Amino acid sequence: xxxxxxxxxxxxxxxxxxxxxxxxxxxxxxxxxxxxxxxxxxxxxxxxxxxxxxxxxxxxxxxxxxxxxxxxxxxxxxxxxxxxxxxxxxxxxxxxxxxxxxxxxxxxxxxxxxxxxxxxxxxxxxxxxxxxxxxxxxxxxxxxxxxxxxxxxxxxxxxxxxxxxxxxxxxxxxxxxxxxxxxxxxxxxxxxxxxxxxxxxxx
Amino acid sequence: xxxxxxxxxxxxxxxxxxxxxxxxxxxxxxxxxxxxxxxxxxxxxxxxxxxxxxxxxxxxxxxxxxxxxxxxxxxxxxxxxxxxxxxxxxxxxxxxxxxxxxxxxxxxxxxxxxxxxxxxxxxxxxxxxxxxxxxxxxxxxxxxxxxxxxxxxxxxxxx
Numbered sequence: 001x002x003x004x005x006x007x008x009x010x011x012x013x014x015x016x017x018x019x020x021x022x023x024x025x026x027x028x029x030x031x032x033x034x035x036x037x038x039x040x041x042x043x044x045x046x047x048x049x050x051x052x053x054x055x056x057x058x059x060x061x062x063x064x065x066x067x068x069x070x071x072x073x074x075x076x077x078x079x080x081x082x083x084x085x086x087x088x089x090x091x092x093x094x095x096x097x098x099x100x101x102x103x104x105x106x107x108x109x110x111x112x113x114x115x116x117x118x119x120x121x122x123x124x125x126x127x128x129x130x131x132x133x134x135x136x137x138x139x140x141x142x143x144x145x146x147x148x149x150x151x152x153x154x155x156x157x158x159x160x161x162x163x164x165x166x167x168x169x170x171x172x173x174x175x176x177x178x179x180x181x182x183x184x185x186x187x188x189x190x191x192x193x194x195x196x197x198x199x200x201x202x203x
Numbered sequence: 204x205x206x207x208x209x210x211x212x213x214x215x216x217x218x219x220x221x222x223x224x225x226x227x228x229x230x231x232x233x234x235x236x237x238x239x240x241x242x243x244x245x246x247x248x249x250x251x252x253x254x255x256x257x258x259x260x261x262x263x264x265x266x267x268x269x270x271x272x273x274x275x276x277x278x279x280x281x282x283x284x285x286x287x288x289x290x291x292x293x294x295x296x297x298x299x300x301x302x303x304x305x306x307x308x309x310x311x312x313x314x315x316x317x318x319x320x321x322x323x324x325x326x327x328x329x330x331x332x333x334x335x336x337x338x339x340x341x342x343x344x345x346x347x348x349x350x351x352x353x354x355x356x357x358x359x360x361x362x
Contacts (some may be wrong), residue, residue, distance in 0.1 A: 001206020003242045005213040012242040038359045046257055048264075057268075058262045060241070064359050073357075076260065092267045094205065096240015161227055180360045187357050 002098050002194060003132045004037045009073045013190055014096050017104035018121050020113035021054070021082030024142040024173040028103060029077055031176040032183060036164075040064040046136075055081040058093045065187075075187070082117065091124050100137035103173070104159060106149040111158060118159055136189035139168035140182045145175070207238055207301050208335040217247065221327040222247035229320040232291065233299050236328060239263050239301055253307065258284035266295050285314050296321050298329045 003012035016024040028046065049057050049108055050056050059079040064072065065159035080090040102121065104114040106157040141155050152170060167185045171178025210218075222234040226248045233248030235255055243259040266284060273281045286293040288310050294317055296304040304325055308317050 001240070003207055003238055003244060005215065005244075006209055012256040014240055014242065025349050029360060032358065035361045036358050037361045038234040038357075045255065046261070057264060058259065062256045062260070063358070078241070078260075086273055089268075092264060092271065095263075096242070103207060119263055176360060180356075180358055183358050198345070 001096055004194075008072070009070055010074065010101055011194070012074045012076065013187075014076045014078065014095060015064075015099045015101065015186055015190075017077065017079040017092075017101045017103055018117070020095075020105055021084075021108060022116040023082055023103045023105040023114075023117075024111070024140075024171075025079040025082065026059050026177050028140075028175040028182075029059050029079055031179045032063070033061055035176055035180075036063060038098045040067060046102075047052045054083065055079055056086075057089055064111060067109065068123060073191075075081055077183075083160055084116075084120075087120065087124070091127060094124055094130075097130070097135065099190045100135060101140055101182050101186055102159070103142050104142045104155060106141050106143045106146050106170075107146055107153065108150050111115055111155075133164075136166075136186060136193055138166055138182050138186050138189070140173075140178060141168060141169045142171045142173050142178070142191070144170045144178075145172045153195070153201045166172060166191065171173055206290075207244065207332070208338070210244070214331055214335050218245045218328055221324045221331075224323040225306070225320050227318045228285070229306070229308065230312060231306045231317055233307040234284060234324070235259060235262075235305040235307075237303050237319070239261055239267055239303060244302065245248040248307075250350060258307075262293075262295060263303065266303055268299075283318065283327055287314075294321065295317060296325055298325050299332060302328070304328065313341060 017028055026170060029045060036042055041064040046060045048057035061077040064074045078093050080093045102118060122132055139159055141152060156168065169178045169182045173179055176177055218236055222245065223235050233250050236245040237243050237259040241260040241263040243255055247256050268278060269284055270280050281298050284295040291307055292310045294306040294314060298304055305313060306317055306321055331336055
């Protein structure tokens with residue numbers, strides 16, 4: 001749940017990058033950290049990783065956007081550990097989530113892991129008593145530069161085949177392609193949601 | 204899980220006053236109120252000395268991980284966690300379902316005293332957040348003046 005402080009006109013939003021292990025979630029945060037330019041403040045990228053650079057708990061990057069119509073908007077970007085065994089940790093990181101970027105691996109042999117991870121996301125949100133349709137999310141089909149990748153249409157069929165389709169982006173996170181597109185879209189979906197909810201409450 | 208309600212000026216004043224009172228009585232260095240999801244809600248004291256945004260995210264993760272361990276031990280929860288350092292020590296205290304109090308204090312201070320004064324802070328902060336929660340459905344959230352068209356590329360990549 002976003003933190004709204006009307007006294008200080010501050011909005012804090014939590015975005016979680018979710019997806020199978022070695023799919024590129026940490027790379028997304030590294031690219032945002034290295035390449036973002038128009039922000040008020042870019043915090044330190046903190047990674048709680050194993051000695052072999054696999055995410056153990058989470059990566060965390062705080063960024064404060066330029067004020068939007070007087071509101072200071074702080075984004076907290078997190079990744080979860082993708083490996084199956086770290087499910088309790090994924091649940092902890094999902095606590096208080098406002099929006100999700102699901103980073104799928106485009107390689108054919110990773111499709112089962114993508115689907116399993118997406119199902120795991122749904123299960124974990126249920127465990128946290130969060131209603132999946134209420135949480136804005138976007139899909140990022142990563143590693144489009146590798147050989148043996150599945151067509152976008154196939155990935156859409158597997159992961160974006162619901163009543164309401166969500167925005168999806170092909171990406172090569174290691175070259176920062178599709179990274180900002182996904183981040184800006186989840187930001188836009190989130191702010192739209194807060195404004196609509198605010199409008200409902202004020203009407 | 205109900206989230207933190209929107210906070211208005213009155214809430215922030217009460218939270219700040221409660222933290223100031225704790226710092227004055229306990230002689231602690233800084234005190235933070237954080238959401239268990241990671242964001243910082245309020246902070247007082249010598250906060251410029253520390254990266255409180257990152258401390259908040261890590262403390263929330265650490266506390267919630269410890270609560271998960273409590274569950275595995277058959278404990279309802281661990282109400283507080285104490286970390287002893289050489290220069291600074293830390294006390295994490297549960298306030299309610301959503302919120303934690305973090306106190307940073309010089310290692311030579313007694314944790315017992317900090318804990319004693321923190322108990323009153325927990326009651327004050329918890330009471331005010333409860334009042335805010337009761338008020339929340341009627342509170343207007345003044346975000347309608349934000350123009351989302353302006354934020355289609357809120358984050359821009361370096362050329």
